Amino acid sequence: MSGLVGMALRNLGRRRLRTALTGSMIAGGTALAVLSLGMNFGTYDHMIDLATRSSVGHLEATRAGYDRKPRLNKTLVDPAAAEATLRAQPAVQAVSPRVEAGGLFAKDARTIGGLLVGVDPVTEGSVTSVPRSLGEGAWLPTARGVDDPIPAVFDAGLLHQLRAAVGDEVSFVGQAADGSLAAELFTVCGVTKLKDGAMAYVRLADARDLLVLPGRVHRLVARVDSLRHVDEVVLGARPAEGDVVQGWDALLPGLARSIEADRASGWIFLAIVLMVVLLGVANTLLMAVFERTHEFGVLMALGTRPRQIVLLTLAEAGWLAVLAATVGGIAGTAATAWVGVEGIPLGDMTIEYGGVTIDRMIAVNSMLGSVGVPAVVAMCALLAAAVPAWRAARLHPTEALRA
């Protein structure tokens, strides 16, 4: 048995052209499938990263139901406990608190509705990219004098509607948590690039003073080391009763649904790639069996059993499949890593997807891609070899010898 398996490996080495032809087909298909899967995963990760960095973070702790029906008084029951349970998990890299309130922003005769968000100027940058992605001006200062104007960073869309610019004063009118009127004058210190955004960021302390929310938090926004760990952190978090921790997919359900739908088409594409590989391998091996009919006749005349002919044919296919799929897996993983670092710019062909603009394709390696895909391709190739092997075993020795 082992002699025939060894002979199969030797046969591959001595039929170099055919081995190279079939092997390159398997390796190429594997590499393509690995890269395709990597680009799918990478693009999803990129989209999620863009979406979460622009506002919500990877996950958030809020009062239960706050997300569906935000109310000024619906703050976390125990912000300290929620922060502690998040920070206790090794995957969590940063946590930042927020308070927020809807209201009217006005400049001169223009009044626009928007969301006032109180953030920690220091920690906000570690959970979202807002502080680092200003189009103009500067991010919020960590401290200010009692008589200094209250600084605010506005989304470009809101500021544009107010016809205001950096350095201008914009008034805000809303309701405080105690039922009083919350009115304040902000000085625009920076502008984000969000042309359709309607938020204004102020220091957490200023927002709490204005909204009468001392020590209270509407959202604890957190970032984890990898998107793969979000579910793990959400499941592992133990906030106080009445508070909840939710991942990005619950916070951005539209994006999650879009990705889920696209993932299904990605699997179909992968299945098509595998089918092409399978048919190609089956065809090449079938042709090889036709070419070798006489040789199989000789082997049978010498006393090779039909089952041993199957073993020999499958062993050849198996060696080839494993070697070629391994090479393809390595090549695909390397290509995925390269695309992961360099990215493929889309130029003018940017994609609007689930509210996120994708300007480059990013790929990311995974165990499923680097190990799972080559294993599946190798198994498919072996499966494809079953038909030629079966045909070879059914040859009649005298007819095969005449071929």
Place this chain on the structure above:
Amino acid sequence: MSVVSLRGATRYYETKAGIVRALDGVTFDIDRGDFMVVAGPSGSGKTTLVNLIGALDKPTSGVVSIDGRSLADLDGKALADLRRDRIGFVFQAYNLVPVLTAIENVEYVMLLQGVPAAERRSRAAEMLGEVGLGDLLDRRPDALSGGQQQRVAVARALVARPALVLADEPTANLDSAASEALMDLMATLNERHRTTFVFCTHDPALMARARRLMRLRDGRVESDERIAR
């Protein structure tokens, strides 16, 4: 005791032109130790006969038995085992496995028999030495002349010490010296181990050494004589 027994063995082939009776009711025995030549013109049924007594084919009717076992009762696996353990073939067209070297070709049957690698290597090398190819062990068939390939095929047929050797024109591509050496080797094996040899040949030198000469014509035995040597 007969190694091979044919009783009314008939083999028809269906062709577009109609049914061809390649072998037509042949009855005879091949005894252990026979050194036999089957002669006859092209189309006389020699190849069909060799296919039947080599367990490569089954008769359309009649009975062909090898070592007392009727081929009709054997499935593909049992027929393969019978060929592997009892029969050695020397084909006219050599029929070496192209991807295997000379020594690997000779080793192949022993590999199927489960002979340990070192032993089969040594036996194969020894047998190739006996047919004068001791220095060409690692050459593949496409690097050997026709005569050299024929000698590898003979070595392959003899190395596992089969009870029956079927050889189709085994000396056809050999010069007279090589041919003589090969015949000596086969005669020695025949005498020493009582190996049965059946040759299909037109070679007068080989016919001259046969102890039994059978002539076929139109699928029937025309004559079958034993010759005292």
